[in-house]
Amino acid sequence: MKDETWGRICENLEKAIGKNNFVTWIAPLEFRTLEDGVAEFSVPTTFVGDWVKRHYGDKILENMTQNGVMADRLVFSVASGRNDVAVPANRSSAPAGAEARADADLPGAPLDARFTFDTFVTGKPNALAHAAARRVAEGGAVTFNPLFLYGGVGLGKTHLMHAIAWELLERSPEKKVVYLSAEQFMYRFVQALRERDMMGFKSLFRSVDVLMVDDVQFIAGKDSTQEEFFHTFNALVDQNKQIVISADRAPGEIKDMEDRIRSRLQCGLVVDLHPTDYELRLGILQQKVDMYRTQYPGLAIADGVLEFLAHRISTNVRVLEGALTRLFAFASLVGKEITLDLAQDCLADILRTTDRKVTVEEIQRKVSEHYNMRLADMIGPKRHRTIARPRQIAMYLSKHLTSRSLPEIGRRFGGRDHTTVMHAVKRIDELRLSDPQIDEDLELLRRMLDA
Numbered sequence: 001m002k003d004e005t006w007g008r009i010c011e012n013l014e015k016a017i018g019k020n021n022f023v024t025w026i027a028p029l030e031f032r033t034l035e036d037g038v039a040e041f042s043v044p045t046t047f048v049g050d051w052v053k054r055h056y057g058d059k060i061l062e063n064m065t066q067n068g069v070m071a072d073r074l075v076f077s078v079a080s081g082r083n084d085v086a087v088p089a090n091r092s093s094a095p096a097g098a099e100a101r102a103d104a105d106l107p108g109a110p111l112d113a114r115f116t117f118d119t120f121v122t123g124k125p126n127a128l129a130h131a132a133a134r135r136v137a138e139g140g141a142v143t144f145n146p147l148f149l150y151g152g153v154g155l156g157k158t159h160l161m162h163a164i165a166w167e168l169l170e171r172s173p174e175k176k177v178v179y180l181s182a183e184q185f186m187y188r189f190v191q192a193l194r195e196r197d198m199m200g201f202k203s204l205f206r207s208v209d210v211l212m213v214d215d216v217q218f219i220a221g222k223d224s225t226q227e228e229f230f231h232t233f234n235a236l237v238d239q240n241k242q243i244v245i246s247a248d249r250a251p252g253e254i255k256d257m258e259d260r261i262r263s264r265l266q267c268g269l270v271v272d273l274h275p276t277d278y279e280l281r282l283g284i285l286q287q288k289v290d291m292y293r294t295q296y297p298g299l300a301i302a303d304g305v306l307e308f309l310a311h312r313i314s315t316n317v318r319v320l321e322g323a324l325t326r327l328f329a330f331a332s333l334v335g336k337e338i339t340l341d342l343a344q345d346c347l348a349d350i351l352r353t354t355d356r357k358v359t360v361e362e363i364q365r366k367v368s369e370h371y372n373m374r375l376a377d378m379i380g381p382k383r384h385r386t387i388a389r390p391r392q393i394a395m396y397l398s399k400h401l402t403s404r405s406l407p408e409i410g411r412r413f414g415g416r417d418h419t420t421v422m423h424a425v426k427r428i429d430e431l432r433l434s435d436p437q438i439d440e441d442l443e444l445l446r447r448m449l450d451a
């Protein structure tokens, strides 16, 4: 593909995805080769590559085809000399035991070097789960079996399981510690069936010292896999081998799970990871920033940015991390300090989806507090300026911050007509231009309602 063709494709992409996204994600790509329909690009970091592939892959391919470039697959490789922003932990800093793990002939999945106890930030919502995981990781006598961890997406279940595995392997590298997802368990099982090697399958799984199965809700409803899991489970418990299970909900709430399995799962220690709170999110962000700092000493982040993110981004830690990674990638590419404005700009899509829904009632309450008036007067008949003006402001904010229609808003203001609301919106729009005080009030109120 010629440079000018790629240039043309870039122009189209920029139009399609917006300048900001373009600068962050597409501009850093360098076209390398096109062979057998595979287009290869060099990228500054694996993170950028993954991101582009996931979010813009189809668009890029589509645009290439439109410009006569025959490609049906994209490959992104990291050019040497370009650093990876996304993976703060160095692979070589993987905890001891990684090697032992790698050459053992065990059925498990590889462990992520970043998921250790060192990097796990604790707070109220996860304190119990963390303590239980620690206890299991000590590898002493089995006191509760299984340890059942559950909680919503992105709250650290997998992280904790890997951390247990790392720690166990560090303490006793000879231990057979197997971590895998329920899906992989099922895959193994089906494969054994197909290859008529159930004996091998059974002896393999029954020979482990510690078995960890992630996301067991996955095998609910898959009857023969469930059955086999149950047998494996029982065999290991009988041998007093530690089992750690995770799921996205409590054992009792997993549908299509056999009762006997459900009750077996409940007979150990069941702990849940609660949705993160503000403090925990801030703690996690601070830890990530510290990690990036050692890699990028020049990185500058303005006061208040982390607090803002901790406030505004949902409880899912994965989303939180993703936001921060994108910010860093962006800032390091354009060489700018990370300010509140930049964060808002760069993360607009994430912030929008996690936006809190503000209600008309909340707006009425905040506005009346702000102007020191009684809430009842918001909906009452009084027409004096000191009351009518704030009421108009509340209507204006209701129009802009909620998805209510004008008649609906009118109804919530004591059954006023929609033309009254329309008039209020227009009036405030005019006043904003002539009266800086009103503009300032609005900004302040908006911010308070956003928090």
Ligand code: ADP
Pocket (backbone or CB within 6 Å): 115, 119, 120, 121, 122, 126, 151, 152, 153, 154, 155, 156, 157, 158, 159, 160, 284, 317, 318, 321
């Ligand atoms: P789950 O398995 O519950 O869906 P993960 O364990 O995959 O969630 O966590 C999602 C991401 O959030 C991972 O990158 C993980 O390292 C990170 N994470 C979650 N909780 C914490 C925490 N308490 N401290 C640090 N990182 C966390």
Ligand code: MG
Pocket (backbone or CB within 6 Å): 157, 158, 159, 214, 215
């Ligand atoms: Mg997980």
